[in-house]
Amino acid sequence: MLKLEHVSKTFNAGTVNEKKVLDDINLELNEGDFVTIIGGNGAGKSTLLNLISGLHPLDCGTIILDQENISLQPEYQRAKKIGRLFQDPMLGTAGDMQIIENLALAKRRGQHRGLAWGVDKKEKEEYYQLVKTLGLGLEDRLTSKVGLLSGGQRQALTLLMATLQKPKLLLLDEHTAALDPATSSKVLTLTKDIIAKQNLTALMVTHNMKDAIEVGNRLIMMYNGHIIYDVKGQEKQQLTVEDLLHKFEEASGEEFTNDRMLLG
Amino acid sequence: MGLFYTYLGAVDLGLIWGFLALGVYITFRLLDIADLTVDGSFATGGAICAVCVLHGVHPLLAIVAAIISGFIAGAITGILHTKCKIPAILAGILTQIGLYSINLRIMSGRANLPLTTANTLFTDLSLSLQINKYYIALIISLIFVIIFIGLLYWFFGTEIGSSIRATGNNEQMARALGINTDTMKLLGLMISNGLVGLSGGLYALYGQATDVRVGTGAIVIALASIVIGEVIFSGKKGGFCLRLVSIVIGSIIYRVIVAVVLQLGLNTDDLKLLTAIIVAIALTIPIMISKRKQVSLYKKLTGKELD
Numbered sequence: 341m342l343k344l345e346h347v348s349k350t351f352n353a354g355t356v357n358e359k360k361v362l363d364d365i366n367l368e369l370n371e372g373d374f375v376t377i378i379g380g381n382g383a384g385k386s387t388l389l390n391l392i393s394g395l396h397p398l399d400c401g402t403i404i405l406d407q408e409n410i411s412l413q414p415e416y417q418r419a420k421k422i423g424r425l426f427q428d429p430m431l432g433t434a435g436d437m438q439i440i441e442n443l444a445l446a447k448r449r450g451q452h453r454g455l456a457w458g459v460d461k462k463e464k465e466e467y468y469q470l471v472k473t474l475g476l477g478l479e480d481r482l483t484s485k486v487g488l489l490s491g492g493q494r495q496a497l498t499l500l501m502a503t504l505q506k507p508k509l510l511l512l513d514e515h516t517a518a519l520d521p522a523t524s525s526k527v528l529t530l531t532k533d534i535i536a537k538q539n540l541t542a543l544m545v546t547h548n549m550k551d552a553i554e555v556g557n558r559l560i561m562m563y564n565g566h567i568i569y570d571v572k573g574q575e576k577q578q579l580t581v582e583d584l585l586h587k588f589e590e591a592s593g594e595e596f597t598n599d600r601m602l603l604g
Numbered sequence: 605m606g607l608f609y610t611y612l613g614a615v616d617l618g619l620i621w622g623f624l625a626l627g628v629y630i631t632f633r634l635l636d637i638a639d640l641t642v643d644g645s646f647a648t649g650g651a652i653c654a655v656c657v658l659h660g661v662h663p664l665l666a667i668v669a670a671i672i673s674g675f676i677a678g679a680i681t682g683i684l685h686t687k688c689k690i691p692a693i694l695a696g697i698l699t700q701i702g703l704y705s706i707n708l709r710i711m712s713g714r715a716n717l718p719l720t721t722a723n724t725l726f727t728d729l730s731l732s733l734q735i736n737k738y739y740i741a742l743i744i745s746l747i748f749v750i751i752f753i754g755l756l757y758w759f760f761g762t763e764i765g766s767s768i769r770a771t772g773n774n775e776q777m778a779r780a781l782g783i784n785t786d787t788m789k790l791l792g793l794m795i796s797n798g799l800v801g802l803s804g805g806l807y808a809l810y811g812q813a814t815d816v817r818v819g820t821g822a823i824v825i826a827l828a829s830i831v832i833g834e835v836i837f838s839g840k841k842g843g844f845c846l847r848l849v850s851i852v853i854g855s856i857i858y859r860v861i862v863a864v865v866l867q868l869g870l871n872t873d874d875l876k877l878l879t880a881i882i883v884a885i886a887l888t889i890p891i892m893i894s895k896r897k898q899v900s901l902y903k904k905l906t907g908k909e910l911d
Contacts (some may be wrong), residue, residue: 416778416783417782419779419780419781419782425695426776431774432777432866434773443784445781448763449781450782451782453763453783454728455760455762456763457762457763458763458765458766502780566638
């Protein structure tokens with residue numbers, strides 16, 4: 341489904357601030373894989389997602405998604421196949437536009453946009469039912485501006501938008517990190533439900549080790565631009581947070597001192 | 605009666621310059637780009653329209669030509685901004701400066717062109733229908749305004765129109781949803797300047813003359829119209845159609861204010877300063893109002909011990 345070969349990325353090359361963020365990454369995802377990615381700050385997790393989505397250009401290597409080489413495709417073209425959620429709940433939706441307009445924009449991801457109405461009459465009923473499944477009471481406020489919603493509501497809406505048109509790949513970049521614990525777990529449950537229901541292939545970056553273990557069928561740990569641990573299936577299910585910390589120390593040769601990860 | 609026609613003329617001007625304000629609204633508010641091309645493309649619209657009617661082209665076709673010239677001007681700024689990655693303000697200034705020379709070329713090197721001998725729609729209709737020129741201008745501009753507000757309302761409700769709005773509102777999201785944001789900005793700049801060209805063309809026909817400097821400060825007049833409309837129709841709330849109408853009304857009010865102060869004896873040389881002051885005041889009022897509201901709410905909620 342997704343195949344990364346010898347992918348590298350260096351920021352500020354040739355300057356004193358040069359930083360090799362990703363170093364010769366090789367990764368292959370099968371259809372239906374739900375992979376969680378953990379690692380300390382600056383490990384390259386977000387950059388990995390941003391390279392796949394096309395936010396940053398690749399230095400070298402190839403990215404193949406659904407049998408298509410997307411290495412040099414611009415971001416908006418890759419979006420035909422990729423659904424995305426960002427850490428900042430404000431980034432995934434247009435605040436000055438109505439809920440229904442946001443959904444209609446997302447519905448047309450990867451499709452031709454012409455002079456037909458931006459929101460079709462037939463769509464309204466469909467969105468009503470769909471938004472109802474969120475259980476947030478937003479279905480009666482479809483014509484409200486998204487800017488009036490809370491961060492959690494916006495993130496739940498973004499999740500719906502990213503999967504409205506079934507993506508070949510779903511990229512979740514710490515999409516629950518900016519939410520309070522209750523909302524965060526609600527959005528995570530929703531994420532799991534939607535991924536299971538649509539049998540999506542997904543990559544989820546998280547700082548929460550417990551989530552990383554409980555969610556998905558495969559776990560990747562990154563350190564300093566490398567994938568240092570890759571575990572799946574049965575072995576992953578039996579992992580504990582202590583195991584992960586141990587693995588990290590073993591692979592990196594240093595102690596895990598990131599409080600955010602320990603607290604999870 | 606003379607005074608009445610002065611104000612009727614102000615309304616005419618408000619409607620005609622309303623297209624300029626509508627155009628600037630698309631870039632300034634919908635796309636969140638400060639596009640300074642308009643000072644040039646307004647004059648280009650006037651120049652093209654003037655030269656066309658002087659060569660015997662029908663005024664309506666001349667107006668179409670003015671709109672197309674605006675499209676092209678907007679496209680140049682759009683390409684400089686999206687393909688060459690020049691910041692939008694600078695891209696607009698570059699096009700504007702370049703257009704100054706082009707406008708002189710269009711007008712065969714003359715700084716101004718009188719159109720007294722040509723068919724300018726307004727005068728001819730006025731003569732053939734035996735109706736005062738000011739009324740004719742009012743009717744024609746009103747028809748144009750209704751048609752174009754209708755077109756804009758329709759267009760920005762379509763899939764492409766929504767994509768332009770999404771690009772201005774949240775570019776990162778737009779790209780993540782597969783929208784080619786560069787194309788949308790280009791398109792927005794073209795439509796915006798097309799309206800500006802239309803405004804310039806109509807103004808040349810209405811005034812039966814055009815000048816290469818006619819666009820100087822056009823951006824500020826457009827902003828004045830937009831913010832006056834926003835202040836009067838209480839901010840950015842309300843439907844899209846009302847927003848468009850409020851901008852044209854803002855443009856009319858601006859012209860009436862100008863007519864009043866000129867009537868009171870203001871020197872026309874001071875007009876640009878007055879415009880700048882109006883914009884500054886109109887932009888400040890909403891901030892002041894919301895701050896006052898906040899303070900009075902605070903006083904109300906925390907009790908009277910502050911008094």
